[in-house]
Amino acid sequence: MKIILFVLLAFNIYADIKQDMLNLYQDKKYKEACIMGFANFKYKEQDEDFVSLYAFSCLHSDYIDRLALPIAMLKLSSEARANSAYFSTILMQKKLLYHALIDNKDLSLLRFPSTDYVLSKVFDFYVELGIHEQKEVYLFVDKEDEKLKYKLYIRNDKELKKMVIEEFYDTILLKTHTYW
Numbered sequence: 001m002k003i004i005l006f007v008l009l010a011f012n013i014y015a016d017i018k019q020d021m022l023n024l025y026q027d028k029k030y031k032e033a034c035i036m037g038f039a040n041f042k043y044k045e046q047d048e049d050f051v052s053l054y055a056f057s058c059l060h061s062d063y064i065d066r067l068a069l070p071i072a073m074l075k076l077s078s079e080a081r082a083n084s085a086y087f088s089t090i091l092m093q094k095k096l097l098y099h100a101l102i103d104n105k106d107l108s109l110l111r112f113p114s115t116d117y118v119l120s121k122v123f124d125f126y127v128e129l130g131i132h133e134q135k136e137v138y139l140f141v142d143k144e145d146e147k148l149k150y151k152l153y154i155r156n157d158k159e160l161k162k163m164v165i166e167e168f169y170d171t172i173l174l175k176t177h178t179y180w
Contacts, residue, residue: 017043018050025057033057038066045073048080055087059117062177067091089113093123094179098163100126101154104134118177122150122165 017040024033037044037054044050055070067087074084089112097119100107108130114120125140142148151166160180167174 018047018053021050021053021057025053028060030057030060031063034061034063034066041069048074048076052080052083055083059087059090062179064091064094064119064179085113086115089115090117090120093120094163097123097126098179101134101152101163102161106131118150118165118167118175119179122152125150126152 017036021033021036024030024036034054034057037050037057041051041054051070051073055067055074058064058066058070068091071084071087071091074080074087093112096105096107096110099105107127110127112123112127114124121142122140126138129138136153138152140150140152142150147170149168151164151168153164155162155164155178163179165177165179167177
């Protein structure tokens with residue numbers, strides 16, 4: 001009897017996690033939803049809705065490296081496979097852009113799909129530069145809204161260089177994205 005009660009109680013706890021994560025996501029508390037999903041991933045890894053919610057939360061909180069596991073797990077439905085491809089594109093673009101900036105690698109001959117995510121936009125702008133002299137700071141203007149601008153640079157931290165993308169609307173800083 002105690003085992004059945006424990007199982008029911010445990011199921012109830014994990015059943016509410018997805019709803020709690022969805023509430024956080026809808027409230028734009030992406031980091032909290034990502035952290036909650038990470039802490040409970042092993043209990044819900046077979047639930048593709050949970051895995052997608054976790055991945056989108058991590059994406060919007062710039063925890064892009066946490067997309068690797070969802071990319072591998074999302075395969076059973078058409079929507080899951082589309083999400084996996086979307087996350088794969090962004091993760092690959094992050095890795096390649098970081099490699100290009102840190103190691104001065106040319107990306108001009110590469111052709112990839114693109115997304116509406118900020119990192120993807122900046123990646124496309126960078127690739128369009130072609131072969132060029134490395135700069136300390138890159139400034140890009142959005143093609144659809146010229147008031148929207150992106151500043152790309154490397155920040156040297158103690159242990160690791162970090163790639164930074166700042167989003168501006170006119171002169172107002174909207175958001176800073178930091179990747180490594």
